[in-house]
Amino acid sequence: MSAPHVVVIGAGSTGSATAHDLALRGLRVTVVERGEVASGTSGRNHCLLHSGGRYCVTDQDSARECIAEARILDRIMPDILERNGGLFVALNESDLAFKDRFMEGCEACGISAREIPIQTALKMEPFLNPAALAAVEVPDGVFEPFHFCLAFLATAKANGAVVRTYTEVMELVTEGRTVTGVGVRDHRSGVSSTIGADMVVNAAGPWAGKIAAMAALAVPITPTPGVMVTMDSRLNNMVLNRLNRPSDGDIIVPQRATSIIGTTSWVVEDPDLIPIPVEHVAQMLASGRELVPAVGQVRVRATVAVARPLVTRAQADSRDVSRTFECFDHSADGLEGLVTISGGKTTSSRAMAQRAADVVCAKLAITAPCTTQTTPLASYRSFYQ
Amino acid sequence: MTAESVAVDLEVLRYRPGEGSRLENFSVQVAKGTKVLDALDAIWATLDHSLMFRRACHHSSCGACAMRINGRERLACVTQVAEAAEEHQPIRVEPLHNLPVVGDLVVDVAGFFARMTASDLVITRSAEPELPVSVDPLPASLSLRQVVVPEDLDRFIRFESCIECGICVSVCPSMAADDGFLGPAALAGIHRTREATGDATESAHLLALADGDGGVWRCHSSFECTASCPQAVDPAGRIMSLRGQILARRWGRMWGR
CATH class of the missing domain: 3.30.9.10 (D-Amino Acid Oxidase, subunit A, domain 2)
Structure with a gap:
């Protein structure tokens, strides 16, 4: 039986690091990103x-x-x-x-x-x-924010992950109360298709709410x-x-x-x-x-x-909101197959990925431990090879 | 309060494999003082999510948004809409030359990055790159440059000046005629690595690469790369310097030194 397949939505720092972590643990991974790598919040951060x-x-x-x-x-x-x-x-x-x-x-x-x-x-x-x-x-x-994301993704690719840029998620595909994949539009070809998944990770950053809304869920982001x-x-x-x-x-x-x-x-x-x-x-x-x-x-x-x-858990001045992150397993909302990872900062994206991958692996009964703390990343230049 | 908004017209070269290319016109409202990349962002956000272009940092540090604007290679993120509109109406936006086009304004940088890898250029160095990296002159009254690293504080490191944007490759006439050429960025990278490395074997290997088939002798000395580099890396000057180093080594051998 082949390894479970996980679709990661977003090739910013969180999605890139998550793809790397999951690929290292032996899962099959596909990253979908509607623009270039790091074209959203991650590329434009403060460095x-x-x-x-x-x-x-x-x-x-x-x-x-x-x-x-x-x-x-x-x-x-x-x-x-x-x-x-x-x-x-x-x-x-x-x-x-x-x-x-x-x-x-x-x-x-x-x-x-x-x-x-x-x-x-x-x-x-x-x-x-x-x-x-x-x-x-x-x-x-x-x-270097752009290279930061490229290095995680280059390593993920070397470990078998597939990265599809210019591929936009149009819908979450569900069967009953389980997410079973994503419907995407590939802007390169104009073709719409479905990518099946055993688990979907929503790493869309400030757009995570839009993704969750496709399954009629709300996330406090x-x-x-x-x-x-x-x-x-x-x-x-x-x-x-x-x-x-x-x-x-x-x-x-x-x-x-x-x-x-x-x-x-x-x-x-x-x-x-x-x-x-x-x-x-x-x-x-x-x-x-x-x-x-x-x-x-x-x-x-x-x-x-x-x-x-x-x-944001409660109404507060945005300066007072903790900069730490959170992983939402949407089975708590009655929907299986979808995890949202958000908050945090680029500096903490590896730890965010570890948390998300831990949740995903627990749900898929994968026991491989996280090894991203000690795995040197490939050159960002190898991403485009 | 946001800045006063102005209308901007662009014609963008659209391309998909198998479909050929065509110019498409867009009109968007952008804030005064906006850059061409912001205008493309506005087209993407409000009119057409299928528009493909590379972007990340939006402040000329990542090299992703290099493209041809009104026929001239520039970083879209620091090219003023007002300036570009004055040059040509509508503003014409096209992908870089001499790199395969993936779609619209996106070029395939795989070959370019492979050449950069061959140059052994790492992006952080323990010493300050010597060249000034600010393209626009600072106020003459102040002659402010980049902050100088004090000599006794050698722990400070710096990212290299080259942002691997591909502009020098797009403007290079030798590159256009000859895809075996390493090209200006990689040769400048070789020069820079030799300048910074203390490893004699690596240094000799790189000089042989520069002297080889795809090396410095294929450059036609047009100096277009130096003229258009947004980071003042001066690839042409470095190529000339490499030629000098290669000749010096040959003469040295000839005289038994």
């Missing part, structure tokens, strides 16, 4: 490999998850990371007052943090605001965009964060030849096309200038808005 420092006071579960995953990613995809560290910088008395809680939070979550003299910080970061009052170094990093402003020059070596609770415009992530200021947070209905509020861009530039005054003297290269898939 921040979280040390967990950002969440160490306000969301410690998320912080612990981040530091653990950052260490794993450093082992399995070292080639697509810039591990240059990050600084949390105090610019005023309120920031300074936060420092002790920040150090305690890092300690509690196992994130190595050390305060460094301002003069040292300014030497490492010549464009940092010279009026900074304190700087704490943490092991933040930067990744709120598309929550953020605006990022990419400057036309690289102004920092390390990730620069404001030493305070997470808020709008408090982080500048360097990536290749750019520095990306982020971010804001609001809720939209439809993540397909997100109008960028002009005041958000102005706000990013203003708060970016506080950390790095030279932001005011460099042109903007691009402004981007993209929706995070936040899991």
